[in-house]
Amino acid sequence: MSQEQLTELNLELSNQMSSDEKMLLEHQVRFWKHKAWRAEQQRDRAILASKEAEAITEKYKSIPKERLDKLLQEVEQEELIIAKKNADVYMNTIGLVNFCKLEKSAELLESRLDKIKFWKNVSDNYTQYIP
Secondary structure, three states: OOHHHHHHHHHHHHHHOOHHHHHHHHHHHHHHHHHHHHHHHHHHHHHHHHHHHHHHHHHHOOOOHHHHHHHHHHHHHHHHHHHHHHHHOOHHHHOHHHHHHHHHHHHHOOOHHHHHHHHHHHHHHHHHHOO
16 A cells, blocks of 8 residues: 555544554554565565476476486486495394395385385384394
8 A cells, every 4th residue: 555545544544443443454454465475475486486497497408318217227226225235234133044035025126216115114123223
């Protein structure tokens, strides 16, 4: 609201309303103005985030899918190796026979992500037994 509109409103309110009603109405005006401002800020942040995502997409758009898939497989393989090495630390706690059973169970899993999750769970489950 402009300054003229506010003074006009105040003049009208002083003639028709009590001071409590006027104060309540002013509070409601401030509340809704602030709420509208917050909604605008949130919308601006969402627009900025989507523009940043579009810029990143444009930046990497020229990379062939085969190359990205190959990089993803390499990263997953490295993560699997690290997860298995972390589980190897607990071999003495687990025991060699049980560890071999775990390896066979892991080999039966089809996806690399499932294997990574499996070995991370093994590590998490046996950390409590290490002195």
